[in-house]
Amino acid sequence: MKGKNIMSIFILGIFLMTSVSANLNCYDSDVTSDFTDGINVYEQSFISYNLEYDEEFQYTHYESCMSDGKLREYFCDGKWAASEFIECENGCSNGVCLKLSEGMICEKDLECESNNCISGECLDKSKFDSLISWLFNKFSKWI
Secondary structure (H helix, E strand, C coil), X not given: CHHHHXXXXXXXXXHHHHHHHCEEEEEXXXXXXXXXXXXXXXXXXXXEEEECCEEEEEEEEECEECCCCXXXXXXXXXXXXXXXXXXXXXXXXXXXXXXXXCCCECCCHHHECCCCEECCEXXXXXXXXXXXXXXXXXXXXXX
16 A cells, blocks of 8 residues: 555656646847857847746746846746856846946957957047047058
């Protein structure tokens, strides 16, 4: 009798784990060709999904800043809704990591307020435009 009870509890547990935790139709609003995994810390977005046992109810989670300054970034991991806590180098506000200011060290354009990361440093847009104009004027006769 004890063996049957343990087996029944085991089967019930497996049933509950698979039916309650399986997500369907997970959607991440910041999935793009540049961010195929949906992890873009510079854009406030959301995920929405429903569960197998409750297909009528749609769950939605918006990315947000935690009290410790980390960003809670939501994304779809296959058919599963998931989240990750990300340290924002320049702080977090309104569900996004703050971009880097002029002169700060960067790796990608999107990290900078100006969207200009030149030689590993954020460059102000007006300075970038001035540099491009100077280069064009200097070398346009060769083009």
